[in-house]
């Protein structure tokens with residue numbers, strides 16, 4: 001994934017807020033990149049644009065070699081579904097469905113047969129250490145387990161890029177370490193890259209690179 005010269009401006013109460021002023025970055029497959037910066041720096045805005053959920057005012061976004069700017073809305077949605085996985089601070093799992101069903105559903109939306117999707121979902125649950133919890137609903141899982149299911153779900157459609165916005169922000173220190181270790185292992189053993197916004201500088205220091213959002217541009221540490 002590659003971003004060049006991203007600009008995003010918001011109008012707020014008559015004021016103009018220049019959140020992104022030419023942010024550029026590149027994330028390779030197998031690479032774990034930290035995105036840091038104070039609250040309000042524009043991390044979530046950048047991740048939404050990188051994840052093709054929102055559009056920038058200017059700048060180019062390439063995912064899997066495709067220039068997203070040139071696509072229609074339907075094509076962008078299709079590219080997002082096939083190329084990008086998302087993890088947020090809160091798990092956003094569907095409460096009425098089991099862990100495994102939560103990972104089967106996005107695959108079925110992408111047209112994958114249920115039996116195939118279920119096999120992949122079980123493999124992913126094993127990879128995040130939750131094979132024995134497959135039939136549990138989210139409410140019966142701990143916070144760390146819920147985030148591990150959310151990570152597995154994000155990988156269900158074999159994305160090229162994993163976008164994580166404060167994925168351990170709601171977890172205690174020890175659980176955050178465990179969830180990060182699972183995430184890092186998956187990225188380093190896989191062919192997809194990850195862009196992870198975090199306030200946890202210990203975790204950022206263990207990623208491959210740190211990018212800091214400062215006055216709307218990205219500075220590499």
Ligand code: ADP
Nearest residue numbers: 010011012019038039040041042043044045046
């Ligand atoms: P971070 O994730 O680094 O905390 P955000 O990307 O959420 O930062 O927000 C950056 C700035 O942009 C904040 O000042 C926020 O209020 C503003 N902002 C974000 N989204 C919108 C929006 N949709 N409309 C107006 N202002 C926004």
Ligand code: MG
Nearest residue numbers: 043044045165
């Ligand atoms: Mg944010």
